[in-house]
Amino acid sequence: MYLSTTMENFAKHVQNSFTDLTKTSAMTTSDCNANINTDGNISVDWRRETLLTLMSKTVLTSLFYTLFGRSVDPSGEEKTKNFCPKVFHDNFDIFNKYFTYLWIGLPLKLFPKAAEAMTVLLQQPTSHNMLQRNGVSEQVKVSINHFHQHGQSEQDIALYNLLVFHVSYNTFRVTFWCVYKLVEDPSIVKDLERELHEAIELKRVDGEESVAFTLAEIDELPLLDSFLKETMRMYSGALMVRLVTKDTEFEMPTGHKYTVRKGDRVAMCAAGLHMDPEIFEDPEVFKHKRFVNTTFYKYGKEVKKPILSFGSACLGQRSALMQVKWFVMNLINSFSFQLPEGQKTERDTEKYGNEILPPVNDVQVDFRPKEGAPVLVYSE
């Protein structure tokens, strides 16, 4: 029920963000390229943005509104200009960079940039106003009510809201990498387009402009699923840390014996599994079909959980995966895009410990709306 409401709201916000993008990009884009489509014809429909800006305007905005809703004016009308994706993203990215240090209790004054970013991010509606916003999530509502009952301060609640968005920032990063892989390799887009097109044609009722997808139907797209898993495999930086609560001896299938002592801390790095050449052939190569109908083995035994990006304790795994899938389906359905020559980025391998690695640099992308694309709607 909770997931379905989340998806319904998220889908609505994605649709709105795409509409806004087609309306405003030409005006707000600093570099509008009029001669870049592959057949050499001039097309003024192509727009250029940096990928992070594009993602801020679409998926980040949608994740934000799905959690915190939108403000309404006294007549009940939604205010449209209440959130500036780029300002939010720039500040949130700085906050996110220092998050781990703050989380383990280091004082904020050691990190002036983080303090500056937090000054912006903490300019939030009061918690009472937050509860009045249109479409505010159950998660935020329940938490704020809980904080009120326990007499917590407005500052605590505002910090909690940043923490809530911090976990959704992983969803944003995965989506960033998915879109980067799509613009980098048009053959992936072709394959995913074909799969989506077939699914749409199966469901499309003659004359209808919109096509509805349920959660189960979104999950029934094996190529999309494989593409997402491969993205998670390549870009995970998660470290799962555990405290050993009793002395434990164990033996590896190789015969090596180890002892971990009570009180030790052990850390498991998702990338250690994801980049293991004994499990994944050519682990450094991105293969979007890698997970279609495949089983992976190590020491002759099946690896039951080949993707460790969510560890074993993440509470948001299902909703994050469904949101990324929905976003990618809609993007492919609604836009064509390409990477201008020379634009390239890669994961920042100095940032292990982040659940999803950030890029070392941003890139520019060209995109344009597809004419006559059906509208995809989420259905329970």
Ligand code: HEM
């Ligand atoms: C692609 C997106 C996401 C990734 C890659 C991710 C990854 C992770 C990882 C690696 C952990 C540590 C798990 C462990 O130690 O076993 C974790 C914990 C957690 N995640 Fe996520 N996460 C994502 C999205 C979300 C979302 C959207 C939510 C919110 C609904 C969420 C809520 C949590 C919570 C509450 C924990 C802590 C659980 C605990 O310690 O008991 N995550 N996540």
